[in-house]
Amino acid sequence: MKYLLIIHNNPALLGSLPKEELDAMMNAHEPFQQALKESGELVGFVALADAADSRVIRVLDQVPAVTDGPFVEAKEYLAGFYVVDCDSFDRAVELAGRMPEARYQGVEVRPVLAESGLGA
Numbered sequence: 162m163k164y165l166l167i168i169h170n171n172p173a174l175l176g177s178l179p180k181e182e183l184d185a186m187m188n189a190h191e192p193f194q195q196a197l198k199e200s201g202e203l204v205g206f207v208a209l210a211d212a213a214d215s216r217v218i219r220v221l222d223q224v225p226a227v228t229d230g231p232f233v234e235a236k237e238y239l240a241g242f243y244v245v246d247c248d249s250f251d252r253a254v255e256l257a258g259r260m261p262e263a264r265y266q267g268v269e270v271r272p273v274l275a276e277s278g279l280g281a
Contacts, residue, residue: 162246162247162249162250162272162273163244163245163246163272163273163276164244164245164246164247164253164270164271164272164273165242165243165244165269165270165271165272165273166242166243166244166245166253166256166257166260166268166269166270167239167242167268167269167270167271168239168240168242168243168262168268169237169238169239169240169262169266169267169268169269170212170237170238170240170262170266171236171237171266172212172238173236174265174266175265178265185261186261186262186264186265187261189261190261193259193260193261194206197243197245197256201246202245202246202247202252202256203243203244203245204243204244204245204246205243205244206241206242206243206244207241207242208240208241209239209240209241212238212239212240213229215229216228216229217229237266240262243256243260244273250270250272253270253272254270257269257270
């Protein structure tokens with residue numbers, strides 16, 4: 162079964178970390194990815210640009226309205242995700258707990274119900 166391991170970033174939290182700690186968190190993704198490749202559980206991953214570079218499109222009265230992102234007023238924003246293929250939800254939760262961000266903020270685990278283009 163495939164699972165999405167969703168990374169939410171909080172700019173205030175990340176901005177409060179010492180540079181060395183932030184760099185260590187970001188650099189920890191490479192060995193995490195390598196371990197998932199070796200176990201055969203990595204389907205793919207996506208790192209997203211800063212939420213300030215996003216736009217939100219809503220159709221109001223049949224007219225598209227474009228505003229600067231992120232999607233909603235929130236302290237956190239979607240920063241990226243991994244797609245893993247593992248034996249159980251418990252294993253996906255275990256993997257999420259190994260992600261560098263899990264030491265600082267929540268990593269959401271969500272089962273994938275349908276897919277296209279994810280190596281199926």
